[in-house]
Amino acid sequence: MATLLRKIGLIRLHNRDTEDPKHHHNHRGGGQQSASLRGKGGAKSGGHNAGAPGPRERAAGARAGPGPAVAAAAGGSLVPAARQQHCTQVRSRRLMKELQDIARLSDRFISVELVDESLFDWNVKLHQVDKDSVLWQDMKETNTEFILLNLTFPDNFPFSPPFMRVLSPRLENGYVLDGGAICMELLTPRGWSSAYTVEAVMRQFAASLVKGQGRICRKAGKSKKSFSRKEAEATFKSLVKTHEKYGWVTPPVSDG
Template identity: 90%
Template sequence: MKELQEIRRLGDNFITVELADDNLFDWNVKLFQVDKDSALWQDMKETNTEYILLNVTFPDNFPFSPPFMRVLTPRLENGYVLDGGAICMELLTPRGWSSAYTVEAVMRQFAASLVKGQGRICRKAGKSKKAFSRKEAEATFKSLVKTHEKYGWVSPPVSDG
């Protein structure tokens, strides 16, 4: 509740939050700003995409465990956004999480990782219309955490798939 009030007080047009189904533990977050020098920002302007919509689900023991976060729309390529809209960021894992992180700080880190990872809006015919699913995102996130636990937070060798 405190986090929600803090974000609403900011009013800086970086993010806005709406509760999903009036549930304090399930937020839809609109991210309005990424680096204005990035290809993703250019894509957003060209496609009239006002924001990136994310879903953030908080566990019962938040802030001591990380939220589950995924992209809903638009469909993105690269930028550490994977199948189902899962997000590859160490700070979203129990190992990388700190209870000191705020939702705003996590969103700023996500916006930076989108640009660093050369995220783009998917424009491939057919694929760009296919919606991300929560089930797919959860499975992908579980898999990527397992991979990173094995290899660390670097890309595994291509020979390992």
């Protein structure tokens, strides 16, 4: 983690990192989303303008046959490989920028630890929720210093959302479901925007916990049971299908 943070100063998020390479288009579905989730800055696109080939070059090209770009367009493997490399670079730059911004937070709202030093697998500690909430009171009474979550970032992040789940403590209500799955539309492809930052998502999650009357489970036998990723993935998949059919109700940040 320390090594990665030392490298952060050498890496900058390009403006195009918030554009979807699929024709720079990012689809957003229905549902109420907060303007505070949007990132700063605009997006630009640019290109490389090469000179037109002369007669000799055209003749040589005709003798040599189609070049790599033509072969790739005809179904070769170069275009997918180049696209994968581009997505990896965009994801890495974006996440390094996110780590840098989180490290600069003055209120210590959240902190991050990389899982097995992987830039694409984070354990995030949520240190604060509304201090007037019953959940904050639970945290004080049980000496719970933070709520621990895991975020894994897909290959095409930030154009697709991370998978996010609660690890500990075991929570009840607060839009936290079986396995630690989280019922939030913005964590779905339909509700996600590439402009959303990890910090903003975590603040929305904290607001949802309070709005949904989240509590730390204290039931004998159940409170010690660990959340399961497999169960969380199955639960999340099921709830997405349900809400796509009947609609979403997500509390706005202003209500948190």
